[in-house]
Amino acid sequence: MRSFAYQRAADPSAAIQALAAASASNNPLTEAEIQPLAGGTTLLDLMKLDVMRPRAIVDINPLSPTWATVSLENGNLRLGAMARMADVAANPEIQQNYPVVADSLKLAASAQLRNMATLGGNVLQRTRCTYFRDVSYEACNKRNPGSGCAAMDGFNRSHAVLGTSDKCIATYPGDFAQALIALDASVDITGKSGTRTIPFAQLHKAPGDTPQLETTLEPGELISGFTIPGRWPRSAYLKVRDRQSYEFALASAAIALDVQDGTVRDARIALGGVATLPWRARDAEAELKGQKFDDALAERVAEIAFEGASARSHNEFKIELGKRVVARALHQAMTMEI
């Protein structure tokens, strides 16, 4: 960890102003010299590891009163970016109308981390790739562009099989993002040139040739909240991992279904733990829509979800596991009582 200046922003405009200097340089967001601090569960961790080296930090926690509200109005769910994971997971309205949201939050991290971490920070959580997190490995295209990828032929059991490139196979680690992308959420973004709203699906970028560019956020911009259209009471999040709590997914599936008389009218499928970014399986959804559900269909859908997946030496199992998780999650969503 390196010395840094600490500044506390009283309100959104002060925060934007304080962060504005960050937009002056050409650095990608993750390398910006000025970083916002919310829960700090990723930023401080990576600073201690010397992976992130901001010169200054802008504490945006005073924004909580205005940016932490959660409301369900006109059939849409609005989530403030400063809401804490634990609070949203425990919200009974969300548990009832959006179980996939509540479960994706509840199954993440530990109780202590969920108490600290904000929704806005959570979707920006950076990969757990051990080579990325250990600066003694020079080769990391994400941390050190153009240096290579130590994970590609290293120990890569936890790495991605979807959305990979020959520059990076680091897994996107979050759970909540799978619920957001599945439910067609949008993201409100505030910066010095005003506010804008984009589909959540456009927030993250696949690594391609530039794995250091993880999102479409510009330096100096902040996420202020998320909107999820419609209600999704028949939705579920299945997370499979090496231990039962406090662990990242080996494979997970966020499922939302609209079912009438056994026929799937609408279906949403997103995959976690297997892709380099929040991953929507649209072709798989298309296979489901308009069909009578049965387990054979679920297996077909799961196959489609992993078409094009490619593995490295230690993560081949994720393809088969991922399919089983999709099929099982579909089964659970179909059979849940709502």
Next chain:
Amino acid sequence: MTTAAPAPKANMGQPIPRYDAVAKVTGTAQYAADMPLRDPAYAYLVTSAIAKGRVDNFDLSEAQKVRGVVDIVTHENAEHLEPAKFFSNGGYASTTNQPLRSPDIAEEGQIIAVVLADTYEAAREAAHRVKVSYTAATPTASFHSPGTVAARAKGQLAMFKDDPKVGDFDKAFEEAEVQISAEYETPPQHHNPMELFATSVAWNGDSLTIYEPSQFVHGLKNGVATQLGIDPDRVHVVNPYVGGAFGSKGSMTPRTAIMASISRRLRRPVKLVATRDQGFNVSTYRAETRHRVELGAMSDGKLTALRHEGWEISSRADAYCVGGTKTTTRLYDCPNVDSLVWIVRADRNTPGFMRSPPEVPYLFALESAMDELAYQLKMDPIELRRVNDTNREPIGGKPYTSRSLMACFDEGAKAFGWAERNREPRSMADGEWLIGYGCATTCYPTQMAPAAARVRLRRDGRVRVEIAGHEIGNGAYTVIAQAAATRLEVPVERVTVVIGDSDLPPAPVAGGSNSTASTCSTVMMVCDQVRQRLLKAMMPNQGQTVGQTPSGGASRSDQRLDLDREAAFDALGVSVIEEYGEWKPDGAPADSFRAMHNGQVRMVGGPEFGGKIAYAFGADFVEVRVNRFTHEIRVPRVLGAFAAGHIMNPRTARSQLMGGLIWGVASALHEATELDERYARYVNDNLADYLVPVNADIPDVEVILLSEEDTQINPAGVKGLGELGNVGTNAAVCNAIFHATGQRIRRLPVRLEKIEV
């Protein structure tokens, strides 16, 4: 009585609360890094990013600019310390790869520089700004890498005596009606105690004080003195509490003498807390092992042939191995036994003791193979153990001092509901979960070593016991207080116990589960010296016939004295009686006490206990559930039944065994240090990626303590149980997985991708 404090059965002490419970839960207990130092320099290590090669150059310019940096020590300016001899060759050191002597690098994570600064933060920042250029050679990572060198363990280290064998294995195996031949593997594992590897040092003139978590303060004192070339009596190790150790704090690591030397040069106290990831290399670990087990039996289950061959990884610098064949060749009655252990050298740090060092990997192999044999015989695995149970080990024909293995199986089976098990694999299920029950034998050698103690009794009944034992979470304070209270007939609240300090009378390393047996036997003996003086004062005409502790047993058959203590003190005309004594177990070598004062341990027990063999036994039972869709593995229930001689305190005993069972489950399903084989580097060197179970993984653990009396082992009648709980559990888990799925897993850890149902 509660679950945490089981009611004592015959030959058990009271489950009194821990002596140090309040200090620990209120945070007043001071661990090494808590000890106040006056104006320390904070040390931060820079460690090697390569496993083999050399440092070409340090660029310190950026680091030196950090405000508050005091000094940066590298091989170019470090004091050259005296070489440290490996503990297994009569020395004190965990490794002979002494860093900061040359630019050469022999292992990943080797200390290559130490940054000293006025604050921890400045030291850390400067360490991150040190730029190192290396010339790297291709290292050898493990068994399957090119460049390994394998040689028989025998003759390479003093700890490994021999490859036990008896009869004619080859002939018997060929003639056996049923044969099992299988290979097993266990992964590297790191202790990861909660308390990090901290070292604080302060000089006062030519005297050195060291605050460091240690399982052996007298060893550390003598080892550091040797490396610094000073009188051991000038070194004082203070260590009242250890926040977990599990073997990682048993022998001297290079960091301690380095910190002392830097402190001497700076004329300033130095404080180091190595980070979690540095801890993977700063101390030792359990190396990966491979095994081939061959069992031959007749159709009634009687073993006729047993062979166990083991391979273990060690460093280039040191030959270390755990060599568990000394146990696996003696566990069951079998007339034809063969064994062989190999050490395979790679470019790694030197491995070392880790909780139940030989038995955890070696019984995984044997107890898995026994289960395989039971299935081939269509026999209940408990009955297979019964058929081969024995009171005499087969190698030398020595009798066990006591052995309650089958009693443990029987009581455990009853409590677990083993009878409800359908023997067929894949025969039990609950919805999407396949259910399996598995069991395994656990055992651990009963070991003792010489120790000394000082006991002071005041006229008002207050007692002070001084012994350089170690509180590593084992309950040392508590059981020592109980031993003294019992012998001196005072309430336990009146006993003050002082341990964890090298100025106290020496006690052995808190390892090999010898602590309670050694320290309590010693304290009882010295308490009896105090009694003796009181008795003489009270009954001057009756000589010295009462209250002596006979060596080797029957120690508690004491005559009730109804001491009139105050009258005795008055008769003696003193207010304090203080006694010092040195105790050694039966069979300890002649140089025992001299060695003890030099910080060297002369341990006896297990298979090396004169004409006898001494072990504690138990039986582990595990229920697993395997999801037929996702292959997730759950362990809803673990039960262990154990017999370990006199139980000093059922509360602390249960706690030790419960922790062991949890660790046992973890050693099957969770714990593994992953290697990047290209670089011989540990990849998951942190507690997020190195998996230990969380509460959700361990819903229900039951510990049953059996009553057992053994009068042949030591005056306390105690068999150590600190390492009994986590032996065999890994095999019980895999045996249960086989029962659930029909799939035998012979390579740990079991990850869900290994399940193929």
